[in-house]
Amino acid sequence: MPDAPSTDFYAAFVKSGPGSFLASRLGLPQPPVLRRYQAGKPALGGPVLLGGKGRLVEPVRELLADYDLVVNNGGARGAEKLGGAVFDATGITSIDELVGLFEFFGPQMRSLGNSARLVVLGTTPELIEDLDEHIVQRALEGFTRSVAKELRDGATAQLVYVHPGAATGASGLASTLRFLLSGKSAYVDAQVIRVTDKDATAPADWDKPLAGKVALVTGAARGIGATIAEVLSRDGAHVIAADIPAAGEALSEVANKVGGTALPLDVTSADAGKKIAELVKSRHSGLDIIVNNAGITRDKLLANMDEGRWNSVMAVNLKAPKQLVDDLLAEDALNEGGAVVDVSSIAGIAGNRGQTNYGATKAGVIGLVDAYTPVLAKKNITINAVAPGFIETAMTAAIPLATRQAGRLMNSLQQGGQTVDVAETIAYFAAPASAAVTGNVVRVCGQSLLGA
Numbered sequence: 347m348p349d350a351p352s353t354d355f356y357a358a359f360v361k362s363g364p365g366s367f368l369a370s371r372l373g374l375p376q377p378p379v380l381r382r383y384q385a386g387k388p389a390l391g392g393p394v395l396l397g398g399k400g401r402l403v404e405p406v407r408e409l410l411a412d413y414d415l416v417v418n419n420g421g422a423r424g425a426e427k428l429g430g431a432v433f434d435a436t437g438i439t440s441i442d443e444l445v446g447l448f449e450f451f452g453p454q455m456r457s458l459g460n461s462a463r464l465v466v467l468g469t470t471p472e473l474i475e476d477l478d479e480h481i482v483q484r485a486l487e488g489f490t491r492s493v494a495k496e497l498r499d500g501a502t503a504q505l506v507y508v509h510p511g512a513a514t515g516a517s518g519l520a521s522t523l524r525f526l527l528s529g530k531s532a533y534v535d536a537q538v539i540r541v542t543d544k545d546a547t548a549p550a551d552w553d554k555p556l557a558g559k560v561a562l563v564t565g566a567a568r569g570i571g572a573t574i575a576e577v578l579s580r581d582g583a584h585v586i587a588a589d590i591p592a593a594g595e596a597l598s599e600v601a602n603k604v605g606g607t608a609l610p611l612d613v614t615s616a617d618a619g620k621k622i623a624e625l626v627k628s629r630h631s632g633l634d635i636i637v638n639n640a641g642i643t644r645d646k647l648l649a650n651m652d653e654g655r656w657n658s659v660m661a662v663n664l665k666a667p668k669q670l671v672d673d674l675l676a677e678d679a680l681n682e683g684g685a686v687v688d689v690s691s692i693a694g695i696a697g698n699r700g701q702t703n704y705g706a707t708k709a710g711v712i713g714l715v716d717a718y719t720p721v722l723a724k725k726n727i728t729i730n731a732v733a734p735g736f737i738e739t740a741m742t743a744a745i746p747l748a749t750r751q752a753g754r755l756m757n758s759l760q761q762g763g764q765t766v767d768v769a770e771t772i773a774y775f776a777a778p779a780s781a782a783v784t785g786n787v788v789r790v791c792g793q794s795l796l797g798a
């Protein structure tokens with residue numbers, strides 16, 4: 347997938363010969379080149395070290411049988427750099443045992459390759475009855491977020507909390523591990539993902555996890571939405587690309603490129619849900635995936651905000667994502683086993699000056715995920731959200747240079763993300779193999795300092 351056109355002249359400069367020399371002399375940040383997913387290429391740049399003594403280490407060894415695994419041997423092989431390290435911390439039940447993190451990861455810190463992946467596996471703290479175990483499992487979060495800040499060369503660290511009742515095979519964990527242990531999670535850093543006790547079926551082909559599925563992507567004519575359409579289609583889905591009628595030709599181009607269907611549609615119109623339902627019922631056997639990506643900004647300081655700006659942002663960013671799901675459920679057009687993925691923003695987590703309207707809607711999207719998780723679970727439908735940070739799009743290219751450069755550098759990976767990074771995270775949530783992943787908000791922000 348080609349990267350979005352970047353206006354990051356700084357990154358280009360420090361990668362050049364004289365630029366790199368100057369940057370290292372002056373102690374300026376030198377953003378690493380992130381390893382991203384390419385079909386047919388190994389998921390990681392080296393072997394994965396697997397360790398720990400919990401209930402998950404054996405199932406994980408089986409789930410990752412096609413990875414180059416090094417199990418509990420205390421280090422990488424010879425001079426080979428590690429592609430990843432997974433530590434099963436579910437066996438840690440006392441404060442003293444937390445030393446296991448230090449003992450496992452400490453010696454590996456200098457043997458990590460470019461874009462290496464550290465993954466800590468724990469037990470969902472709020473579901474643990476034992477007081478000590480609850481405390482130490484919660485402690486894993488501080489470890490993971492801190493070690494992520496010490497990593498270099500595009501390496502990342504994540505924490506996955508697995509339900510204490512997850513079946514022995516932990517099949518629900520497979521899609522999350524494969525997402526995290528690959529270039530698909532290039533710009534996802536220091537995140538916490540919760541996996542339920544549901545079992546999940548692995549796809550026939552992990553390179554086509556959405557085979558046979560029908561997906562609706564709103565706001566698909568350009569930017570992040572266009573890339574979501576491409577990635578979902580690459581993964582095997584038939585994509586219905588929706589955008590406002592004025593998007594016209596751009597929308598048709600996206601739909602043609604992905605062999606999908608163009609649907610000119612204003613998501614705020616009263617009959618939007620009905621139109622989608624009619625389409626998916628007449629041409630397909632219902633809808634499996636909804637990606638509520640369409641979003642707008644109408645920035646003004648609150649003192650200067652007018653009702654029009656306030657209301658239009660509410661309508662597109664928050665009312666429509668809720669209404670579409672309600673209408674498609676009412677029309678019985680959303681299939682069992684399906685997935686809803688919403689697009690929030692770090693502005694909804696950290697807040698942003700001049701964006702009281704936008705920030706409210708993007709926090710509302712997180713509320714939507716929380717509120718609808720149990721409702722949709724009754725129909726075996728998952729709901730999750732991504733919260734992008736600074737992503738290289740036409741929207742962020744319009745930000746004044748100094749602010750833009752600060753936005754890019756204020757994260758552990760020292761660069762902006764690509765639209766593909768958001769799209770890969772959405773594809774991970776959308777897959778049937780992620781049936782055990784619901785109610786999550788994952789930031790795609792390179793561990794941005796904002797709202798951290």
Ligand code: NAD
Nearest residue numbers: 565567569570589590612613639640641691734737739741
């Ligand atoms: P964009 O403006 O490039 O694209 C948004 C698309 O949504 C456009 O094609 C637009 O026509 C469409 N749209 C707007 N109103 C619509 C409506 N009523 N009905 C149907 N389509 C409509 O924006 P983007 O940067 O690609 O952002 C996509 C999503 O990601 C948005 O929800 C945005 O809030 C979110 N986001 C973006 C960033 C970033 O850095 N770019 C960061 C955080 C969150």
